[in-house]
Amino acid sequence: MLSRRVIxxxxxxxTAIVTRQRDVVEVLDREADFxxxxxxxxxxITAGENFFLGMQDSAEYTRDVSNMRLVVRRADVSERLVAFTAREASAxxxxxxxxxxVxxxxxxxxxxxxxxxxxxTPGPSEQALIEQTTIMFWWLFADLAADPAIEARAIAAAADCRAMLEDAIAARHATPTGDDDILNRCLALQASGTPGMSDGAIRDNLIGLLIGLVPTLSKAAVLALNELLNRPAALAGAHAAARADDDALVAAHVFEALRFDPVNPIIYRRATRTSVIARGTLRARTIPAGTMVLAANLxxxxxxVAVEDPDSFRTDRPWGDYMLWGYGMHLCFGAQINRAVIPQMLKPLLRHKNLRAAGLVDRAGTPFPAHFPVQFDPG
Ligand code: HEM
Structure with a gap:
């Protein structure tokens, strides 16, 4: 326990910091208390409504997650996202x-x-989409000290992103397309009378998903690659797996690498009431209401106690050892996308011989990697 307010x-x-695996799981499981x-x-960000990551367990939470699960389907991961990512990254x-x-x-x-x-929803340009989602993510989740300059930029980006999504929705109403994409699936649900799918609600759900998707997938891929490049044996293993087209083994290397430097090393919650964490153990602590609890997933x-041989780089860990994108009710909505897409982003690079860093990861004053030059033998 710290008497200081860190956030x-x-x-x-x-502030309370929770570091044992069992206690991190407990905090994230007890969503009514934390x-x-x-x-x-x-x-x-939405200029009005909450987004489901900001909600506690409620009818509204279930409605919004369920609607988004109907349009962002798990089968899409294997049926289109893997091939799409592989093609784009390879080119x-x-x-x-x-x-x-990178x-x-x-x-x-x-x-x-x-x-x-x-x-x-391509937005006006790739660059605009990247900049908007990055600054919004930064302000929502990483601006723990409440910097007014970041806030001003995030609010401006949110207005631009909302306008982009409103234009995209209006354009589809005006000129329907036959594309099987998320936006058309949302409009089909709307047409069926599904609650929670007005134009405004579609916009708000999509803005949350875009913020969750763009900067995070990129950052995870860069951090994992950096960890691999710092470990010659692990890099050799990833290279061999990529050349053998063994996607599961590539993924095992990538996510083990990410374990050493995950995108979110902590997840924070606030105690809704005074209660005890790790009750019945020698490390039990009373957490006063209002305490910010930092659940250290890293x-x-x-x-x-929970993870075998944790300091070693191993590619045979059970998936349950990993807590790379949250846990419990708010476990990342994109979890299955992440597992499939991040290795495919890196595989074309890992296939090349003599892959090496040509500089450090440069965040350019942001929480996100902006530059990370690498070199490899072409061909
Ligand atoms: C490696 C990439 C990603 C990382 C590291 C990441 C990280 C996280 C984390 C840590 C949480 C939990 C936050 C909390 O409990 O306070 C979360 C939730 C969420 N993520 Fe991701 N994310 C990634 C990719 C994505 C993608 C691709 C999407 C969209 C398709 C997405 C959308 C969301 C949403 C909507 C939630 C809220 C889930 C809920 O409240 O039920 N994320 N993510």
């Missing part, structure tokens, strides 16, 4: 001639193209 972006009375805090900022790597700035030239553009093709993945 000032959301109201709280103090609640998400994002609602006020979500409402500013970029093949055209690069052996030198590539986020700027590969992972961000591929994420933006997933939005354009799969969601059917630490959980290195907890020797």
């Amino acid at each position: 000032t972006a959301y109201d709280n009375t103090g 609640a998400v805090v994002y609602e006020p900022r979500m409402r500013r 970029i790597v093949a055209a690069s001639g052996g030198a590539l700035d 986020p700027a030239a590969l992972t961000l553009p591929v994420a933006a193209r997933i939005v354009a093709s799969y969601f059917g 630490s959980a993945m290195f907890d020797p």
Whole structure:
């Protein structure tokens, strides 16, 4: 327990940090006692409504997640996203001639193209979509000290992104298309009278999904690649798996690498009432109402009580050892997309011999990798 408020972006009375795997799981499972805090900022992003990541368990939460699950279907991952990502990433790597700035030239553009093709909402340009989603994500989740300059940029980006989505929805109403994309699936649900699918609700759900998708997929791919490049044996293993077209083994290398530097090393919640964490153990602690509880998922993945040989790089871990994108009710909506798409973003690079970093990961003053030059033997 710390008496200090570490997070000032959301109201709280103090801070508790939870590091054991069992306790991290407990905090994230007890969503009634340890609640998400994002609602006020979500409402500013949408200019009114909450988005389901900002909601506690409720009819509205279930309605919105269920609607989005009907349009973002798990079968799409294997039936279109894997092939789409592989094609786009391979073309970029093949055209690069052996030198590539990974986020700027590969992972961000591929994420933006997933939005354009799969969601059917390309935005005015890839760059605009990338910049808008990145600053909104930064303000919502990573601006823990409440920087007014970040807020101003995020609010402006939100207005632009809302306008882009409103235009896309209006254009589809005016000129329907036969494309099987997320936007058309949303409009089909709307036409069927499904609750929670007005034009405004579609816009708000899509803005949340786009914020969740673009900067995160790119950052995860870059961080995983960086960890692989720092470990020659692991890189050799990933290279062999990529050349053998063993996608499961490529993924095992990529996600084990990401365990050492996950996109979100902590997930934060606020105590709705005073209660005890780890009750019945020697480490039990009373957490006062209003405390911000930092559930350290990075630490959980290195907890020797729960994870075998946690400091070693191993590709034979059970998937349950990983907590790369949350846990419990708010487990990442894109979890299955992440598992399939991130390895496909990196596989065309990993196939090449002599893949090496040609500089450090440069975040350009943001929480997201902006530049990471790599080189490899072309051909
Ligand atoms: C590697 C890439 C990604 C990472 C690291 C990531 C991370 C996370 C984390 C940590 C959470 C839980 C937040 C919390 O409990 O406070 C979450 C939830 C969420 N993510 Fe992701 N995410 C990624 C990709 C995606 C993608 C591709 C999408 C969209 C298709 C997406 C949409 C969402 C949504 C909508 C939620 C809220 C889920 C709910 O409240 O039930 N994310 N993500």
